[in-house]
Amino acid sequence: MSQTSHAADASTVHLPFIELTALLQRIFERHGTSPEVAQSLAFNCASAQRDAAHSHGVFRIPGYLSTLASGWVNGKAVPVVEDIASGFVGVDAGNGFAQPALAAARALLIDKARSAGIAVLAIRNSHHFAALWPDVEPFAREGLVALSVVNSMTCVVPHGAAKPVFGTNPIAFAAPCDGRDPIVFDMATSALAHGDVQIAAREGRDVPAGSGVDRLGQPTHDPEAILDGGALLPFGGHKGSALSMMVELLAAALTGGHFSFEFDWSGHPGAKTPWTGQLIIVIDPDKSRGAPFAQRSEMLVKQMEGAGLTRMAGDRRYKARARAEVEGIALRASELRELEGFL
Amino acid sequence: MSQTSHAADASTVHLPFIELTALLQRIFERHGTSPEVAQSLAFNCASAQRDAAHSHGVFRIPGYLSTLASGWVNGKAVPVVEDIASGFVGVDAGNGFAQPALAAARALLIDKARSAGIAVLAIRNSHHFAALWPDVEPFAREGLVALSVVNSMTCVVPHGAAKPVFGTNPIAFAAPCDGRDPIVFDMATSALAHGDVQIAAREGRDVPAGSGVDRLGQPTHDPEAILDGGALLPFGGHKGSALSMMVELLAAALTGGHFSFEFDWSGHPGAKTPWTGQLIIVIDPDKSRGAPFAQRSEMLVKQMEGAGLTRMAGDRRYKARARAEVEGIALRASELRELEGFL
Numbered sequence: 001m002s003q004t005s006h007a008a009d010a011s012t013v014h015l016p017f018i019e020l021t022a023l024l025q026r027i028f029e030r031h032g033t034s035p036e037v038a039q040s041l042a043f044n045c046a047s048a049q050r051d052a053a054h055s056h057g058v059f060r061i062p063g064y065l066s067t068l069a070s071g072w073v074n075g076k077a078v079p080v081v082e083d084i085a086s087g088f089v090g091v092d093a094g095n096g097f098a099q100p101a102l103a104a105a106r107a108l109l110i111d112k113a114r115s116a117g118i119a120v121l122a123i124r125n126s127h128h129f130a131a132l133w134p135d136v137e138p139f140a141r142e143g144l145v146a147l148s149v150v151n152s153m154t155c156v157v158p159h160g161a162a163k164p165v166f167g168t169n170p171i172a173f174a175a176p177c178d179g180r181d182p183i184v185f186d187m188a189t190s191a192l193a194h195g196d197v198q199i200a201a202r203e204g205r206d207v208p209a210g211s212g213v214d215r216l217g218q219p220t221h222d223p224e225a226i227l228d229g230g231a232l233l234p235f236g237g238h239k240g241s242a243l244s245m246m247v248e249l250l251a252a253a254l255t256g257g258h259f260s261f262e263f264d265w266s267g268h269p270g271a272k273t274p275w276t277g278q279l280i281i282v283i284d285p286d287k288s289r290g291a292p293f294a295q296r297s298e299m300l301v302k303q304m305e306g307a308g309l310t311r312m313a314g315d316r317r318y319k320a321r322a323r324a325e326v327e328g329i330a331l332r333a334s335e336l337r338e339l340e341g342f343l
Numbered sequence: 344m345s346q347t348s349h350a351a352d353a354s355t356v357h358l359p360f361i362e363l364t365a366l367l368q369r370i371f372e373r374h375g376t377s378p379e380v381a382q383s384l385a386f387n388c389a390s391a392q393r394d395a396a397h398s399h400g401v402f403r404i405p406g407y408l409s410t411l412a413s414g415w416v417n418g419k420a421v422p423v424v425e426d427i428a429s430g431f432v433g434v435d436a437g438n439g440f441a442q443p444a445l446a447a448a449r450a451l452l453i454d455k456a457r458s459a460g461i462a463v464l465a466i467r468n469s470h471h472f473a474a475l476w477p478d479v480e481p482f483a484r485e486g487l488v489a490l491s492v493v494n495s496m497t498c499v500v501p502h503g504a505a506k507p508v509f510g511t512n513p514i515a516f517a518a519p520c521d522g523r524d525p526i527v528f529d530m531a532t533s534a535l536a537h538g539d540v541q542i543a544a545r546e547g548r549d550v551p552a553g554s555g556v557d558r559l560g561q562p563t564h565d566p567e568a569i570l571d572g573g574a575l576l577p578f579g580g581h582k583g584s585a586l587s588m589m590v591e592l593l594a595a596a597l598t599g600g601h602f603s604f605e606f607d608w609s610g611h612p613g614a615k616t617p618w619t620g621q622l623i624i625v626i627d628p629d630k631s632r633g634a635p636f637a638q639r640s641e642m643l644v645k646q647m648e649g650a651g652l653t654r655m656a657g658d659r660r661y662k663a664r665a666r667a668e669v670e671g672i673a674l675r676a677s678e679l680r681e682l683e684g685f686l
Contacts, residue, residue, distance in 0.1 A: 030563050066502025087377040088460025088630045089428040116430025118624070120461045122631060147589075162651035165643075175596075185585040185590070211548065214654075242656050245643070246490075246516050249526070254488065254626065255638050256633020259647055281461070281624065283597065287431045288465060288601020297596050300508075300588070303604055308505035313585050 007296035013336050014328030019059075021046040025063065026310030027342045033070045033075030039100040040311060044130045052320035055195025056131035056336055063272035073097065073127045073269035079104040087116040090255070093126030098150065098278045101126050102135055109282055112208040117287040122255035127273035127282045128152070133186035133317070135280065143294070145283040148172045151251040153274040154261040156190045156232045159241035162217060164231040164330035167260035167274060170248035175286075184314035189244035190232040197223045197232070221337040229247060229313060250279045278314050356679050357671030360614040363401075364389040370685045374411045376418030383664055385443040387473045392673045395663035398538025399474035406615035407472060408685060415614035416470045418442065422447040423604055430459040433598075436469035441493065441621045444469055445478055446554065456487060464623040465598035470616035471495070474661070475515035475533035476529035482523030486637070488626040491515045494594040496617040497604040499533045500574045502584035507574040509615060510603035511537050512590035519628075521641040527657035530588035533575040540566045540575070585683065593622045 021042045028038035043066065049057030063096030068075050077096025081104050084090050089109050093101040101123045112119035128150045134285070139146035152167025170193070172186040188194075191211040201223035214220040228231060232238035252259045257277020265271040285293030288327050301312060324330070331339075358366070364385045369527040371381035375648030384407065411418050420439025427433050432452050444466045455462035458613050471493045482489035495510025513536070515529040522562040531537075534554040543550050544566035557563040567591030569575060577583035595602045600620020628636030644655060667673070674682075 002684065010551075024527070040597065047543060078670055082632065083609050084630050084632075085458065085627075086463065086482050087459035088627075090630075091630050092632070111431050115429065116459050117428035117460075118459075118463045119430065120626060123528055124633060145592070158647050158650060158652050160652050163648045163649075165646050172584075173585075175589075176594050183588070187582045187585060237531045239532075239578050239583070242516075243514075243524070244527075245647070245656065246518075248643055249488070249518050249640055251634050253643065254628050256631050258354075259639075259643060259646070272490050283463060284431075284596050287433075288597050288599050289425065289427075289433050289435070290467060290596070296602075297592055300596065300602060303508050303602070304501050304504060304588070306506075307501060308509045309501050309503050313588065327611060 007301070011333040012330050013333050015336070016052055016328050016329055017046060017324065018019075019343045020049065020331075023187070024058070024061070024224070027339060028064070028075070030343055031065045031075070037075055037077070037097060037100050037151065041097060041130070044099050046132050046329070047134050048131045049323055049331070050324040053317060055193055057200065058339060060129060060194065060333060061339060061342065067127075067269035067273045069266040071272040072265055073273055081105045083108060087112055087119040087123045089119065089124045091121065091126075093123055095125055095275065096127065097273075098123050098128040099128040099130065102278075102280065109280070110139070110142065111195070113282040113284050119283065120280050121282070123278040124256040124277075126257065126278060127221035127275055128278055129273040130185055130250050132170045133174070133184050133314070136172045136174035136186075137182055137184045137314075138283055139182065140176045143176050143286070145176070145285055145293070146280060148278065149247040149251045150259045150278040150282040151248050151257070151276045153240045153263075153307055154192070154246060155194060156234055157213065158221060158245065159234055159238040165261055165274070166190075166241075166244040166248060168232065168236070169244045169251070169260070171243065172246065175297055175299055176294040178294040180216060180298070180301070181314060181318045183297060183301070183312060184317075187235075187292050189234055189240050189247060191235045191240075192232060194232070197226050201227055211259070236250035253275045255279055355673050356676050357673055358679070359671050360389060360393055360667065362456040363392065363672050363674075366682060367401070367404070368438040370682060371407070371418070373686055374408045374418070376411065380418055380420070380440060380443050380588040382625065383446050384440060384473075387442050387477050389672070390477050391474045392674070393664055393667040394660035396474050396660060398542055399538055400414070400541065401674060401682060402538065403472060404685065409613035410470075410616045411614040413611040415577055415608055415611035415618070416616055424448045424451060426451060430455055430462040432462065432464045433511040434464065434466045434469075435619040436466055436470055438472065438618065441466050441469040442478070444474065445621075451639065453485065453487070454622070455484070456627050460630040461624065464625070466623075467600040468618075469621060471621055474529055475513045476517070476527050476559065478526055479515045479517035479529075480527045480657075482625055483519045483527065485521050486629070488519070488628055489517045489529040489623060490638070492594045492616070494507070494591050494600070494603045494619045495537070495623040496606075498537060499577055499587060500556065501588065502577055502581040508604055509533075509577070509587040509591060510619070511585075512587045512594070512603070514586065514590065514670055516520060518640055519637040520644055521637040523641070523644070524657060524661045526640060526644070527660075530578075532577055532583050532590060533576045533584075535575060537575070540569050541677075544570055551621045564590060573634065594620045598622055614637040
């Protein structure tokens, strides 16, 4: 790479959220998705970029597009919502993306949660290639508590095993809190998220000890060695491994989706999106006989702050979001050029 | 301690499950619980001892008894079950133990889960001083998937904070699996369970690096330093810490129970049981549109075994249980004498 392009890479442009979303939507539509799917994915991806969650921001676009080009995913799938029981909603995502499936079932899920006190959404036959917090945060903004899990693709070695079985299998949680943004976390049950390994490889950085193994099963700091036939490790030893197993059971076995090790995309070069399932549990805390939930969660936050905590779960994203609302969303000039090249 | 009593300590006796349960039940009743509460606690405690889960076996009895003597807990509380919504059951445990509260609500919870597809049990005003897996395993034996969380007492420093806020806050999960015992895990979200620190202290063993801090907030290997004004750390850094926070929100804020930092037992010397809450979510996997859940979980287990895993979650307990069914439950002779002394 020349000096000139380095300098160009370093320059930053800022786009309003609505403009980045519109650009991404045009890109998705240009590459074979329906307008509804394009809108859902564009909103999700622009939200991650806005919140400086870069491993799920515009960094993901080439992966989405190569997947669409490969015929692995149906960009025009119409999700079929199934009203199964008073607390149970299913969706057949039709080999499409998970976000439009959630969007299609969301109103019914909320109705059931408010009526029954708890409800579950089981999405199957779906592809989730995005951050998970955008799926749960909106529930908390409506006063609900939400928990979601999604399995992905085999790249994590169960604690005590020799070969990978699990995906990075994130868990996301959101809860309302008086006087502030919702409490939201989204954690891979692997030591690192896959996107973070890819970014470390791109930037030539080492990954922390305990993150992964090479193709021979030996511990490594080299992200390239993890990506090239190696594998990740669960976070937190046997405990993180047990949680990752739970995610396989909830997101795949319980929904009717594939396990992370079950799908074969070898016939679709360029495919990057895991064809699995997603589970979302939504609880209405107003059913509790205790004090209002959001008051109680505010008390917990105050106690944590009193104990010296300076940043709550989700705060880094909210800070970036607030900055983006003033300055626009930061992109490298080269990233913007690359996006425009996809039109 | 004399040579003689060392030798006596080392000798092991074996009791049939029914006999240990009956002994513990008489002890609980002798120390002020109702027959119903005694039965529930005795069954739980004998189950842990049978499964070689020693930190929650007869080791706990002195703590139960000093708590009952202190007047901190109501050993004769009658739980009040509240049928709140088609998927939501509440229980006011009446400042009694959590296990009788679960027992009182269990049939209603299962009915709701089978009808709605998912149901939640919110127990408040309760004391949980036991292992959590006995609460979830029975649901899996009836073909249901169960997840439970319980908060406890302030002894864990949130990641990024300086002082403890959370309890050890375990998460337990159980799922049915064809051709074998259910998949069950029960993990403290602290690096170590409190009982394990107490046992390490009693046995004069160090605890692993990263388990806790001393009263000055410095990392320590010394279990005595953790117990004497120090604190535990969450497992897995910021991720375990986020999960522990989630447990506070679900087990306390959502149930109407106390946070781990909220109760003041200083007026009750000898009190050991945290006065908090417990949440249990039960899902009926037969509502899924996929293949039968227990077949699917069996496929996951086979894949994990194929990857080199030799022990599934729960297997250590099942192995000990099978041995106890043949040999009886192992107790040190000194432990049995101590128990008999409580009558």
